[in-house]
Structure formats: C-alpha cells, structure tokens
Amino acid sequence: MSKSSEPLTEIPVVEISGEERESFRRGIGPVSENPYEAFESFLTQVRRAEKALPERVRDALEALRSGKAPGALLVRNLPITPDLPPTPERSFSALPDLTAVGTEAVLASAVNVLGEPFSYLEWDSGHLVHNKYPIRAHRDLQFGSNAVEFLLHTETPFRDVSPDYLALLCLRGDPTGQAKTRVSDITRVVDSLDDDALAVLSRPLYAFETDNPLVIVDGRGLTEPQPIISHRDGTRVIEYVGDLVAVEEEAARVLDDLGRRVLAIATDVALSQGDLLVLDNSRVVHGRNAIVPSYDGTDRWLQRMLVTTRLLGGEPRTDGRLVSDRRYANYPNDYQQALRQPAAQ
Template sequence: MGRRTPGAEPVPVASHHNMQTASGANDLVLHTEACFTAYPPDFLALLGLRPDSIGQAATLVSDIPRALAHLTPAERGALREPLFVFPTDRGSYLHEGRRTTEPVPLLRDRPDGPALEYSTLITAITPAGAAALAALEESLGRCAQSVLLGSGDLLLIDNRHAVHGRTAFRPAYDGADRWIQRVLLLRQLPSGGRIVPDTRLAHYPTDYIKALALPA
C-alpha cells in the first residue's frame, strides 16, 4: 500500500480515533489549516460525499475578524508579537524543557484584513502571550457556527480569515461513515511553480507523521 497524504483518507480510520486529524473522530480543535507550515493554503474546500447518519459530526467555522473585535488592543498587540510556539519533538526551540517550533506571531495584517495562523494546541512563551491566547480561544469558540454537511454540500473556508474544526462523533468503521473530501487551495504557487517535494510537514511531531504514514 502506498503512502497517504493529508486529506487523502476518505473515511474515519479506527487507529486515528483520538488523533487531531481529519481521519479521526474525537473533537477536532479549532485551527487554521496547515498552520506553521511553509505553504498554508489560502482556502479550504470541504465536499460532503456522505453525511454522518445521526448528525453528530458538525463542521465548526469561526470568523477571525469578528472574534478579534472582542479582544482588547493589548491582546491583539500581543498576538502580533513572536510569542507563540507549537510543541513538537522536531522543533529547534526549547520552551520549559520541551522542544517547539521557533516563536512566531499569530496575527499579521494584510491588505485584505487580519490574517491568523492558529490552533488550540499552540503555546505562549510569556504571560502576556498566554493571556491573549486564552482570550482569543474563548472568543473564537463563542463566535463559532456549526455546519452539517450533507451529500453534495460544498463548504469553502477562507483559511486566513476563519478557523475551523469538527465536533466528535461515533463512527461504526463499516464503510458507511461520514465521508468528507478536503481540497487545499493556493492563490499562487511558490516560486518554481510546484510544491514538490512538500516540506510543509517539517515541524509535525514524529509520532504524528508515523501514525499517518506520511513522508518523514
């Protein structure tokens, strides 16, 4: 069997049940797609091929500008500072004895509005950063809307201006579970015109890469 790539698995996988991945079944935390990677997509398209038969698996979407409006200027300022890391054994930075990615800002200003790279798995390295991160998490959760994708439904998410996640559900793993096809879209390819070899997974934890059978 060949290697899988992120998003290629069409149905939930029993061995991924508790993992933070589209092929899992527990709560998928709010996040921007492929944050802290070399080529995060501009848009994420989710096509419903087969719905969850009992309606447990809802896609969650939260508008970033709306959530940011509930934060104080100091909190938004902290989010623009390089105070945030992602825990991974492949990281080059040490925070409280753990390897992480290098500290980066979560919030950047772009001509089309504020752009956020975010996951609830991110950690702040200062008290001010931690307070801003907690306020952001609370606000994104409060602003989140629930979408149940039926067969043929297409949900297009602006990855720079919205976070998404999924509620937990109970798959039967019988070939008839919820099936969502995911497509990542870029406005413009990087210089060279191709994303091969794909270096986006450079900072993903080793155990995550092995569990998904992804290239190291």
C-alpha cells in the same frame, strides 16, 4: 485579512435544484481522467467543462472570493455518485485500486472558480484531492481522520504557502448524525481586541508541543514560536490553532481569551451527502466536534481540496502544485508516522 469583508454570522446557503444538479452531472460527464494519477489532465477536462457549474454556485463562490460575502459558503444538493463505495477504513493512498470515486470533478469545478489547486508533498501521498474519513489509528490525532474533537484551526498555518481557500465535499454524512463542522469568524474576533492584546498576538510567542522540538521552553519541547497575527504583502494574516501554547504568561492569557471568543461565535453545520462547504482560510477557522465512528464502511466521508491564489499565478503548468511542508521535521512522532506509513493503517 484587512481586505474589507462581510462578517460571518450565519453561513450563506445555496441549495441547487434537482434540475440544476442533473444538468451539472451531465456537464461534467466527459471528465474521465483519474485525478490521483493524472491531475493536470483531469483539471484540463474540468476546465473544459467549466460551464457545467450551476451559475448560482459560481456567483456565490465569486462573492466569497471578492469578500462581498462572508468567509464561508454552503452549497447543497450537489451530484454524488449513485454507487458510492463503502467508506474505506485505511488511508486512501493505501487502497489497492486508486480509481476516482466520481465526485472529484464536482469538487474541482467549484475550486476552479477560486484559484489553483495545490497541496503538500508530505500529505495524502501528494494527492491534490484528499479523502478524509475516520481511520482507527488516527483516532486521537489532530487530523481530519480522527475521532476526538478536531480543534478550531486555520488550515495548514505557519507555512510558506498556506491555503487561501479550502473546499470540503461531503460524499457520505455521519450516519450517527453527530458530526458537526464548526466555523468561526476569527477576523471579527481579532477586530474586537484591544491594542495590547493585538501587540501580544503579533509577537512570536506561540508554538505546538512536539517530541521533535526546535526549542525547549520551561521543559516543554516546542516547534518554532510564531506570531498569531502577522503581515504579508501589507495584508494582515491571522493564523490560529486550538492547541497552540504560549511561551510567556501574558501571551497565554491573551491566547485563552482569543480561544474562548472564537469558540463563542462559532457556527456548527452538519454536512450531509451532496454538501460542499467552502471556507476562506484567511478569514475563518474551522474544526469539528468529537464523533464515534464505526469503521465498518458506513462512516462519514469528505473530499477536500486546497486552493492558492498566490503560488501558481494562474499559468498553465504541469508541476509545482506540490509544495514542501517545511514544518514536517518538527511534527510529533505519531503525526509523522501516520503520514509516512499509510499502508500500515
């Protein structure tokens, strides 16, 4: 975005002390509502306990939000439920017992500094807290529950409402030590491009391949072509995903160059238990390397929340946190199936 902002060269880290962690744990102790069943009541309790969040964490989140700090922040040593259950092997919403894990209030306390939690009706059974871990049936998809390389992406791009921020809380690190979340300052890359490249990226020439296409170009079924650079309310918006394809040759060359540059300046971070990675989705893109899950209850487990600063206007309300993903109908069949039939996985 064109708001002046600090470039990301290294992800700033705030590591809280054992004392801060235990005080935070105690402070959010009264949060008892189940976020998967009564999200508004849960959030009300989290907000009542907002003073529990360590001050240094609040300050760092505010710096990220204001653009005075880079578009990524890593908070370490947050409290995680001591009796964390085994990592599920099926989609979270397919579990027989949808009780809270106990870490949701940690995540929501941080998110609360940034804006309003929201999500998409079609995703994660309409939950506002997403549980992400490897699922065998998702192995090859571009989903957080995959095992193949998760290509660099803007979170949920090209939607009427895309997240302004996202937060990933690590409940269990990858036991193999392989998993690395990748973050890249795409704003810095775009700022370094020449006018010709910028002009190409600003044209609707980029799309995803799909078997439920809106258009066919050179025999390929594609989603509606979009610009990678657009403007919203006078602000530049960059939306990029590693598996976008171009519908023209010159656009393909510019896309390749952008992809190479974004990857070249990416920073890797191996999330471990108690780590929270907060990302400004308008400034950075993120992804993850390929992993080898064992699907035996020991795999890496993240909880995620998406945040908007535009949708809800900060007013207290009991609905409207779920927006429809209008791109759903053009998703490839395997994506739709993975989203529609959680019980089968």
